[in-house]
């Protein structure tokens with residue numbers, strides 16, 4: 001398997017699977033060391049406060065088993081920082097390594113997954129993993145295709161958050177649509193005020209009630225639903241991003257599209273631009289004497305023009321598909337016998353991925369933006385060296 005690193009200068013490398021450790025329970029080590037997820041964060045500046053509680057706060061947002069809307073799996077998602085920080089939890093500039101042990105890896109769950117081992121789970125990565133990795137494919141809880149993989153990303157994203165906080169850059173994500181039920185327009189202020197006020201983290205508190213009722217009804221039917229996540233990044237200065245292959249929107253899209261179950265992304269007006277005239281799509285610039293900078297009267301561009309940030313909010317919409325594993329009977333194939341069969345997959349599932357994916361969207365957006373800042377500032381720094389080199 002390749003491609004387990006994201007970022008060019010600020011980088012995360014992750015490993016670990018849904019049930020890693022499940023077959024090492026006999027080892028003479030503490031249960032926390034049977035297996036789990038790990039992340040190494042490269043490019044962390046020295047002198048950043050990074051206490052385990054700061055990482056834990058982010059991880060707790062996506063931890064399963066917290067409400068009737070998510071998977072009943074009981075994972076503590078306890079994070080251990082094991083490198084890169086010194087006294088008073090300050091980073092040294094060395095790579096930050098973190099470990100998140102799997103604790104809910106009981107034998108009854110393993111046996112349940114073993115019974116589905118040869119059945120292609122519709123909508124899941126089971127078939128493509130089987131084609132690529134053959135008999136060695138990890139069949140336990142979807143392996144690295146599991147939502148559990150995203151815990152390591154969230155831990156990495158928490159490090160990016162600590163750095164971005166210092167720069168005054170805030171990234172917030174929330175649910176705006178579930179199963180076609182849409183929230184009203186959400187401003188940054190509204191998202192901040194109502195952040196995590198309900199189990200869905202939908203800042204439109206009234207619509208959220210309707211969404212939750214629908215979600216519970218669909219869950220009772222043994223089905224699942226998709227939805228839309230919105231992300232706002234405020235405080236990104238103008239000039240971040242490269243103009244060609246490494247456009248800021250392309251880098252963020254890479255980060256977001258690498259999350260399981262994400263099927264689409266748009267920036268600002270996104271697909272809506274297709275139906276507009278130029279005069280309707282263009283954002284009008286003006287000089288804002290209060291801030292002393294050029295601003296835009298609207299933000300249909302979503303804060304990015306020509307791959308480079310404008311200084312306005314970066315606004316992203318993300319389409320999330322319904323959870324593929326559902327208890328409703330579905331037609332499938334047994335790859336061992338090549339029989340067409342019907343099966344109900346009764347594993348521990350999220351009836352919708354939306355209430356648990358928004359912290360992952362925050363994490364990946366932060367990592368992508370911070371990496372783009374490193375690139376922009378690195379370039380700027382080199383461009384300014386000139387004859388001053390001797391003084392450095």
Ligand SMILES: Cc1cc2nc3c(=O)[nH]c(=O)nc-3n(C[C@H](O)[C@H](O)[C@H](O)COP(=O)(O)O)c2cc1C
Nearest residue numbers: 124125145146147260261262324325349350356357
């Ligand atoms: C936070 C999170 C939780 C998820 N939970 C589940 C789940 O409970 N059951 C499931 O079948 N898929 C779940 N998924 C989705 C699968 O990971 C994803 O659909 C699968 O890997 C196939 O990838 P694709 O949908 O991007 O093609 C989850 C994804 C995320 C990000």
